[in-house]
Amino acid sequence: MQDDVVIELKSAWKIFGSRDKEAMEAVKSEGLGKTEILERYGAVVGIADCSFNVRRGEIFCIMGLSGSGKSTLVRHVNRLIEPTSGEIWLMGEDVMKLSSTALREIRAKKIGMVFQHMALLPHRSVRDNVGYPLEIRGESKARRWNVSQHALGLVGLEGFEDRFPRELSGGMQQRVGLARALACDPDVLLMDEPFSALDPLIRRQLQDQFMALSEQLHKTTLFITHDLDEAIRLGTRIAIMKDGRIVQIGTPEDIVTNPADDYVRDFVQNISKLKLIFAHTIQVPVNDYVPAAGEDLGQSPRVSEDVDLDHLVDIAVTTTQPIVTTNEKGEDVGVVSKDRLLQGIKGGK
Amino acid sequence: MVEETTVQNTSSHFPDVDITQSVHDFAGTKGEYYATEFKRVQKSSSGYCWTFNLGAAVFGPLWATARGLWGLFWVFAVLELVVIVMIGQGLWGDLGSDKFARADRLQTNYERMIERVENAKEEGDEQGVESFQKRADNLAAARDKALAEGELAQAGKTRLLIVGLVLLALIKAFEGFSANIAYERQYTTWRTDSTVRSGLSWKSGLLGVAIVGFVYIVTLIRFTSGDPPDYVAEFPIDNRFYLGVAGWIDHYFDMASRNFAFLFSGISQGIRIILDGVETLLIGTPWPVVMAVILVFAYRSAGPRVAIFTAAALAYIAVLGYWQESMATVALLGTASFLCISIGIPLGVWFARSRRAYNFARPVLDLMQTMPSFVYLIPIIAFFGTGKPPGILASMIFGLPPIIRLTTLGLKEVPKDVVEAARAFGATDMQILRGIEVPLATPSIMQGVNQTIMMCLSLVVIAALIDAKGLGYDVLVALQYAAKGQGILAGVAILFCAIVIDRVVQGRFKDTEKGG
Structure with missing residues (x-):
């Protein structure tokens, strides 16, 4: 299990300001809060005591509103921002102990990054943009061209190699950004709100494309977003941030069914639960179920206890009987009545 | 009917914005007075209304500094300075003093000449008497002319004084009538920017007194005294200093x-x-x-x-x-x-x-x-x-x-x-x-x-x-x-x-x- 952890942050803090070190000491010894630090040291807390780990192949989403510190947090992984305190581990290496040369090496070979505003080089062609990470590593032009051809193929942009970024639409530009991040075949992808600046339709398309690519390439991904829908669609696990702190980490289902506090509850309230909650979460054990008048479990449709609510609804509309769920051996384990199903859709248990 | 209601909606049906408390906060002393006057100013559609501030009229630039209106202070101070110089010259000015000095000199010469005439008479020098008498008469004529000119200049003093007093009254009126308008503007700025000066400040009033006092007194000396000291009229220079620095460079x-x-x-x-x-x-x-x-x-x-x-x-x-x-x-x-x-x-x-x-x-x-x-x-x-x-x-x-x-x-x-x-x-x-x-x-x-x-x-x-x-x-x-x-x-x-x-x-x- 431990070998599987690719990115790990241990109690990372970032305090902005000229007196950051003093403020950090005060936080450690006195446990000062955000407002006190601002008052006493004129320093702003960017991220506070953030710990999490990302496992191999996982898409780990960090979700939070603007100003919650999520973009600051992701920049700690490749040390674009230096933490004030805490540890950062990347594939078993202590990133904080790396020399600047070793750090550049890691950035160039192991990490690909995608930015909210694309950050393409406006004076270079699409091909040269995608080949830029390789150029930094000193690869030959021939190799750069081959690799960018391949990466652009992955994101479906063949034929645009010799255009300038400004000639492309926003969605296409971000695909160039993704291709550039994939060009050096990194182990880790850092995506800082990559789809936020795009309109909803294009965003949806790019999410789908990204998921397909992810299936195919199995890159460990740290994905920043302010959109919970996006986090739930893409994330294997989600961390929710507020005011620089991580309030909750869990699978999308965890977050939706067990919000850690009112803040998270507010967020998940309007999220569609249909694809996030499964029969086993809402079912009543078959032995405890008391059939109402006119119900006969013998005539009930049988379905696996691992199907989601969406599927259950489709079945429920075809029958008057409650639905019986079965385990992998085909034994009856639970019953989902219509009342239960409606409660489940509303998010209750 | 419909038209009437719309007209009413745009004019009288909105409740007044109550600025009383905030004007009190702004003005400090005499808040009540300014609240009333500011409301009048704000009601006028042309942005101007006849509101007279007696304190501002009497104290002029000093009122402006005490209230933190430095722009107005300079306008008032310069205007008053001009008329004060006029009035000062009218009251104490040495106008025509050069003429009187000349008349004095001529009088002395005349007396001396008369003496010589007397001497000549005693000596029985007919020719001498005639010529000295002629010269004495010329001197007397010149003396009288100088005296007349001096008197004319003296008479000009009164004119200066009257014009000065009239102008002073006009300026005071202008100060009184413009004060509240300007102060209301300052108040509007202060509402959004609390660093704008507010209230009545004795410290800044005293600074105003110092500036006004210094400027008025030195200027009055320069213009009213017939022979002002050199260091007032021109900067005292020591040429050796200039040459020394140039040589050093x-x-x-x-x-x-x-x-x-x-x-x-x-x-x-x-x-x-x-x-x-x-x-x-x-x-x-x-x-x-x-x-x-x-x-x-x-x-x-x-x-x-x-x-x-x-x-x-x-x-x-x-x-x-x-x-x-x-x-x-x-x-x-x-x-x-x-x-x-x-x-x-x-x-x-x-x-x-x-x-x-x-x-x-x-x-x-x-x-x-x-x-x-x-x-x-x-x-x-x-x-x-x-x-x-x-x-x-x-x-x-x-x-x-x-x-x-x-x-x-x-x-x-x-x-x-x-x-x-x-x-x-x-x-x-x-x-x-x-x-x-x-x-x-x-x-x-x-x-x-x-x-x-x-x-x-x-x-x-x-x-x-x-x-x-x-x-x-x-x-x-x-x-x-x-x-x-x-x-x-x-x-x-x-x-x-x-x-x-x-x-x-x-x-x-x-x-x-x-x-x-």
């Missing part, structure tokens, strides 16, 4: 130029070597070759129209015999620009990186650009003597700032996220500078290059004053002998050089913009 300049002679002559030598190279290229090469190269270059970089203009300009220069001088000027200019660019771009890069260095350099750059060229020609002569290398140095003082500034500006305007992206992919600082920052800043840098060349050109002409030769020298000679024809011909030759260079460089600049 001379001394240290001489010492520096002696002790660092190796440095100054080294710089001169370095510039000389580059200049010689450029001059050989431009003047040593046969003129048809140079012309052809210039034409082709103009055509390639700026198109056929500029090439045709260039051909015409070159023809003018050559036909009027300015070829040698023009090439000498271009050589000076080329050397100066080359040095500016090769020093300025690295400096610009440094200043873009280091905020501290830029903060330190900015006033120096400002100074380099604002200092009149005549002023810095002097230290340059002192250290480097006269001739072409000092001329180039003088041009560089003027030509360096634009290239430095625009390089810094261009680099600072490179999008931060692009630089961050490059860093995220492991680029070194040098790779970022070469591959991203400089290419993206190129339009700005090229603009800097163009400006630098133009600045250098203007200075290269002025540098003729310190014997840098070239076309500027022809203009200088023409100026000295008021030779209009020669001067204009040489001036037009300079103009053509400037236009051709500007067009060609601009043409190249547009090229890079297209490519970028």
